[in-house]
Amino acid sequence: MALHSDTTIIGHEQPLRALAMHLEQDMVAHAYFFQGPRGIGRFQVALGFARQLLCEHHALEGDGCRSCGLFEKDSHPDLMVLEVPEGKNSISIDQTREAIQYVNVRPYLGGRKVVVIRDADDMPVEAQNSLLKTLEEPPAYVHFILLGKNQESVLATVLSRCRVLTFSRLPLGQVAEYLTGLGQDEAAQDLWLSFFGGEIGSIVKILEDSDLRQRMLSQIADYTGLLTKTPSERLNWVRSLGKLGVEDILDICSRLEILWNIALLEGLSPDTAPGEHHPIIRDFIGKAAHSTTGSIQKVLNSVVTLREDFKAGMNAQLQIENLLLSLPICLE
16 A cells, blocks of 8 residues: 555644744654544645655655655655554554664665654553653654544653644535545535544545445444344344454444534534534434433443453453443434
8 A cells, every 4th residue: 555645735734834843943853743533634744744854855745856756656765654554453562663673773865764653542551662762762863753643542751752733623614625626526525524524534535435435324324223223133233243353343433433423512502403414414313312411422431431442452342232232222
């Protein structure tokens, strides 16, 4: 998979201004933590900044130098990207040890090396601790860029060595304008804007992949249907899915979290016009409307707990069954 070829950045003016100032004033930190939701462009900003740091002339868009050419081919020897391996739920300590060995070798080109770590807040404690000494006493040429949803999940000792930049979901109007520019019609955008909000990367992925789009539509219908099912029917549904893998569990958590957050916001802002949501989302909101704010918050807390238990190695199948049993039963 090509990691570095698309560094298109939409929005995020404030963190981009901060990074530009750091580079211009020669104040680039040895470690950054980019905090914000998935799918909003943190990774693209990290790659764009890495390319600029590695460029022979620090050009914003790349200038055709040897470094930029290697970057575009995903073969730059002074850039390492750590991400969760397929079938795993976090970056391993072996990967962080490999990164430490990598940064202890001087750059092949220019004077910098960059390590981008995705989902850094999901790394187990031992993997985070293994990075600590390097973050405390980094080689002068090294820059780490850690990406994560929540800085509270990162060890305080690690976070204290990072300059934190916060990334927010993009305004829906900005996302819609970008999608329209890609040739996506408003009808196709409507559902996914309701579902993903300002998570532009997630929306683009859905709109470009028809199979993924159909699976997502089917999932939303299933999750809406769960609200009117009995506990035994819910257990039968999840068991009918067969053995769930890591991505399956995390997907169910993410989708339920999005839907129930929409329901929570709708309950807190009852004046929202029904027409502002896609019919599929309105169907879910209508069924969830029988739930109290407290019961919705309990569901969201259960999702967070399941994620933490999952990271700790607890029985994932049992945890997802318990989560589904905790959903309110909303009689039609």
